[in-house]
Amino acid sequence: MPIEFTHVPGKTAEAAAPFFYDFAETATKLGLIEDSGFQKIVVDDSAGLLTNMDIAAQVLNRTGSLEVVLTHWAGVIEPTVAARQLASIDRESGGRLALRMISEPLNDDDAETRPVGHGVVWQRIDEYLVLLKRLWSNERPFDHEGAFYSIKGGYIERKGPHGADLVIRMGGQSGTALKVAGRHADVFELAPGSIDEVRHLMERARGAAAEHGRAGKLRFALPVRIHKGASAASHRAVDLSGPPAQVALSLLAYAALGIDEFMIVGVDTPREIATAGRETLALLRNSLARREADAPEPGAYALRAVAGMLAAG
Numbered sequence: 594m595p596i597e598f599t600h601v602p603g604k605t606a607e608a609a610a611p612f613f614y615d616f617a618e619t620a621t622k623l624g625l626i627e628d629s630g631f632q633k634i635v636v637d638d639s640a641g642l643l644t645n646m647d648i649a650a651q652v653l654n655r656t657g658s659l660e661v662v663l664t665h666w667a668g669v670i671e672p673t674v675a676a677r678q679l680a681s682i683d684r685e686s687g688g689r690l691a692l693r694m695i696s697e698p699l700n701d702d703d704a705e706t707r708p709v710g711h712g713v714v715w716q717r718i719d720e721y722l723v724l725l726k727r728l729w730s731n732e733r734p735f736d737h738e739g740a741f742y743s744i745k746g747g748y749i750e751r752k753g754p755h756g757a758d759l760v761i762r763m764g765g766q767s768g769t770a771l772k773v774a775g776r777h778a779d780v781f782e783l784a785p786g787s788i789d790e791v792r793h794l795m796e797r798a799r800g801a802a803a804e805h806g807r808a809g810k811l812r813f814a815l816p817v818r819i820h821k822g823a824s825a826a827s828h829r830a831v832d833l834s835g836p837p838a839q840v841a842l843s844l845l846a847y848a849a850l851g852i853d854e855f856m857i858v859g860v861d862t863p864r865e866i867a868t869a870g871r872e873t874l875a876l877l878r879n880s881l882a883r884r885e886a887d888a889p890e891p892g893a894y895a896l897r898a899v900a901g902m903l904a905a906g
Contacts, residue, residue, distance in 0.1 A: 596848055596881060598874050599633040599662060599814065600626050600866075601858040612861060613638055613648050620655050625863055627659050629870020630878075635693065635856065637664035646678060653686035660689045662762060666696070667721035672742055676728035676749050683753035690753070691760035691780070694718060696770070715769045717741045722761065722777045730757035762814070766794065775801025780854070783815045785830040791815065792850055814854035815847055819869065837872030844877055845884075 602612030613619050613636075626634060636649045642665060649663045663682075665675075683690040696714050720739045727735065727747070734748040753759060763774040764782035774781055781798045783791055795813055802811045818832045819840055831847065833840045844855060855877075860869040 596852075596878060597632045597854040598630060599635060599854055599856045600631045600860070601635045601637075601816065601856050603858055603861050611638060611640075616651060622861075622863060622866060623652060623656050623659065625866050626870075627656055629866055630874040631659070631857075631870065633660040633662050633691070633854075635662045635664065637693070642666065642669045646682065649690065650682050650685070653682065653689055658689075660691055661686070662691045662693045664693045664695060666694065667718050667741075671744075672721055672724040673728060673744060673747050673749065676725050677751075679725070679759070680729060680749060680751060680753035683755060683759060684751065688754040691762055693762040693782075694722065694777075696765065711767065712769050715765075715773045719773045719776065722773075726757040729753065729755075729759065771797055771801040772804075774798060775803075775807065776805050778802070779810060780812045780814050782856070783813055783852070785816050785818075785832065788846060788850070791831075791847065791852075795850065795852075812853040813851065814856050815852045816856045816858060817844065819857060819859040819865075819873070837868060838876055841873045841876040841880065845880060848877070848881055 612622075623634070634652060636645050636652060638644050638648055645664055649661045652659065652661050663679075665679075670678075679690065679692065696711075696718065717740075720741050724737060724739075724742060724744065724747070727737075728749050729752055731748060734746040735744070737744040737747060760779045761777050762780040762782055763770075763778040764784065765771060765774055766784055775798065778798075781795075783794055783798075785791075786794070798813075799808045799811060802808045815831060818830070820832070820834050831844075833843050847855075857869060857873075860866050
């Protein structure tokens with residue numbers, strides 16, 4: 594599958610305002626993002642979950658092909674309400690919604706009801722996702738009594754186009770987080786790091802998914818921050834700077850690991866978006882296609898690249 598690119602909005606350079614603050618201006622940027630070669634955009638506004646859902650609906654209504662990666666977390670609204678709203682958004686967009694589950698928001702209003710303890714947080718996420726999938730697929734009402742949720746006659750009449758197969762994106766590095774992601778995630782969002790660190794996390798995530806017979810289903814996304822400067826990537830994080838060609842070439846080594854998607858942070862102005870699309874995204878895609886075409890068999894380039902990195906490291 595070809596490499597995909599996801600736009601992760603940040604702050605605008607001019608006003609330090611949230612990306613979705615002025616939707617008239619945002620609508621123009623969305624068209625440019627779509628035309629520049631991005632397939633997805635993350636919605637993760639600091640205003641909170643309900644605002645995120647409203648923004649996601651607006652973005653989907655104003656674009657023709659972009660998939661919206663909606664940041665979501667358990668504990669704010671009940672599963673039945675969330676399942677109904679998410680199914681409606683997905684249905685009205687023609688199936689262009691993906692759900693990005695995070696453990697806890699950085700700043701929210703439910704601190705008093707937030708479960709205590711890392712393991713408990715992930716147990717709630719697990720139960721929440723199980724219920725969403727049941728609600729998206731069940732043909733008759735059901736009752737549920739769990740550690741975090743109680744449902745009587747749970748049922749939503751109008752399902753989304755994907756039903757229970759709505760794409761779920763998750764991440765995490767702890768054993769508990771990986772266990773839940775292995776059960777539910779279709780896309781695993783990696784933590785930035787060195788080649789060895791990223792490869793090791795991929796192996797752990799695949800192992801967790803294999804316990805549920807899902808190792809072959811898991812795809813990987815890597816966050817990449819692009820900023821102005823003269824240096825290349827730092828040794829700890831994928832934090833790239835320099836000319837677009839240099840950035841694209843730096844990502845080749847990560848693509849060789851089997852990463853399917855790069856989540857691009859730091860390109861929020863129209864000029865930055867256009868430059869990234871015209872040069873970084875296009876150059877990386879073309880370089881990968883050219884090297885695979887020159888390889889004696891499919892995937893040979895990736896194997897050679899990894900072997901070269903190991904020898905050099």
